[in-house]
Amino acid sequence: MRERAALVTIIRTEGSTFRRVGAAMLVHETGAIINTLSGGCPERDLVDRAREVMDSGNIRYVGYNEEQGLDLLLEMGCGGTLEVAIEPFNSCDDLQFLPFLEDALQAGRAFMMSTIFPPSGSTDRPRRNFDRRAVDITGGSIPAGTAVCDIRDHGQVVLIESFRAPVCLVIAGASEEARQLADVASRLGWRGTIVDSSSERLGALATLAPGWTSMISHPETIHLNVPLDENTAFVTMTRNLAQDIAYLRAGSDAGAFYLGALGSRERAHLIRARVDSPSLRVPAGLDVGSNTPGEIALAVVAEIMAARHGRTGTSLSVIDGPLH
Known part of the structure; x- marks a missing residue:
């Protein structure tokens, strides 16, 4: 030494x-x-x-x-x-x-x-x-x-x-938003996988963060390819409503502690009508005014952390009591 x-x-x-x-x-x-x-x-x-x-x-x-x-x-x-x-x-x-x-x-x-x-x-x-x-x-x-x-x-x-156990983040839908979400999560030591049903979209991804993987996986077979359990946070951003719903149902069946999906309020309403889970957060992310892919990633990771620790994501300045 x-x-x-x-x-x-x-x-x-x-x-x-x-x-x-x-x-x-x-x-x-x-x-x-x-x-x-x-x-x-x-x-x-x-x-x-x-x-x-x-x-x-x-x-x-x-x-x-x-x-x-x-x-x-x-x-x-x-x-x-x-x-x-x-x-x-x-x-x-x-x-x-x-x-x-x-x-x-x-x-x-x-x-x-x-x-x-x-x-x-x-x-x-x-x-x-x-x-x-x-x-x-x-x-x-x-x-x-x-x-x-x-x-x-x-x-x-x-x-x-x-x-x-460390958070295992699964992101369905290969995109720049998915890559940046993986980058932010990796800074916290979270491991994870980006999945997609299209090899072309997966091939277009830029280099992933260390420790992260990507693979072709459909909603009905994802449980065979990716470990899913109570330590899993599952976020969908496929831009396909039916696929998002199918992936979220797979995550719900596996007991994921967090289920999130990007999209509008109308899209969120349609997803909630088809996915019945207390872990569902849609639209995903805390209200921090995010707009860019990096900002959206930050908002989603923050919400996952809050869910993991049983917190509300409220500003610390208005909380009375211990910080931890």
Whole structure:
């Protein structure tokens, strides 16, 4: 490992904070940051402390509360308090958990990860364990997509995180709008496929985003060619009403958590009359004034995210209560 780094993980929050327990930020020894904890977290101070951890090689816990560091939170305009764990990555041995995490993410199903942090000042490395069994964690003590933290004997800190299966986005209808929707989705780490009944239209597509595929598939056989399940978001834009309806019905039969179709209000009325599903959103997308293919893609992805997390897509400025 040529360059040292430190991982900063939020292990406790109280009150109004921008990020939740489990959120993490990687700090390079150059001061560069990946996955910033902005919006109220004292990052300038965390970078300095992360460098100290790289030098010492010891894990460290840092709290920003009434007893210490509160002035930094006030300076950033944060009304809550938080505590972070900072662990050094000074050798390849410190990164041995990454292949296991990558495997769990690529498996395409929900999983859990537990991290046992040693007491503050210890040179021991955190121990991470993965539960990659195909289990339903939504009914357990930790809701899907959340994290909890607990202090155990001898000062150990245990962080348990539940990860949802990644979104699988299926787009029916090869077009520039479909390609741009795939591009936006890929930036969130979503995998997916563009399907069409025409090889000519598929052949005219520009290069797809990394990890994305395209294939010929008709509505009646799509379940044989593309994995469809409760982690699937299905968007149709074939410009053919009968085909859109047939594709949406296939997605509904497979239990897709989101079904969307582009089109006018009149077209939406016709689709709703033929596709009976609580997951149906037509016209697809949030009302953000989108007009270009890129803007439409942004609006649709935002609506899919809201559906995935059980949110309404309402402006955060008018919401009373926690942001997460």
